[in-house]
Amino acid sequence: MTPAEKVTTYLDNLGIKYKIVEHPAAYTTEQADEYIKGMEGVRTKSMFLTNKKKRNFYLVIMDDDKRLDMSEFGEIVDNKRIKMASEESLKEKMDLSAGVVSIFGLLNNTEKDIEVFIQKKISSEEWMTFHPNDNTKTLFIKTEDMYKFIKSVGFEYQIIDL
Structure with a gap:
């Protein structure tokens, strides 16, 4: 089963509806956005992210137009030295590679040791877009179903102002 099939099978089993757009591999949000122009949904x-000692891990979901202020986020999580997690940590914790990170990587985190944060600005939009653990596809999911998915895989989330 491919990573994307694992995601869609899981969503199907939860009764969550979604739309998928297939496209060439996209390694940045800008590239992915080119393939879904004109379609409704938050990009x-x-x-x-992790802290300096690689003991705490964070998944931050935000509007792709927004730039994350690491210092501000560090204050929110009460950890001053926040940085992008390494490719090794990403592979170990979510079984993903760079350019494919999304909420669906939580399916692969058996330790349940990732804290999930969602930008307040997008938290009540109707649709969200993510790679389904495969950067040749963009999956559109209703925001309420995104929350349902996160809870179903055993995670809590916090909505934060960024």
């Missing part, structure tokens, strides 16, 4: 940026 999300998913960032996998």
Whole structure:
């Protein structure tokens, strides 16, 4: 089963409806956005972060037009030295590679040791977009179903002002 099939099978089993657009591999949000122009849905940026000692891990979901202020986020999580997690940590914690990070990587985190944060500005939009653990596809999911998915895989989330 491919990573995307694992995601869609899981969503199907939850009764969550979604739309998928297939496209050439996209390694940045800008590239992915080109393939879904004119379609309704927040273009999300998913960032996998850690602290200096690599003991705390964070998944931040935000509007892809927004730039994350690491210092501000560090204050929110009460951890001053926040940085992008390494490719090794991403592979170990979410079984993903760079350019494919999304909420669906939580399916692969058996330790349940990632804290999930969602930007307040996008938290009540109707549709969100993510790679389904495959950067040749963009998956559109209703925001309420995104929350349902996160809870179903055993995670809590916090909505924060960024």
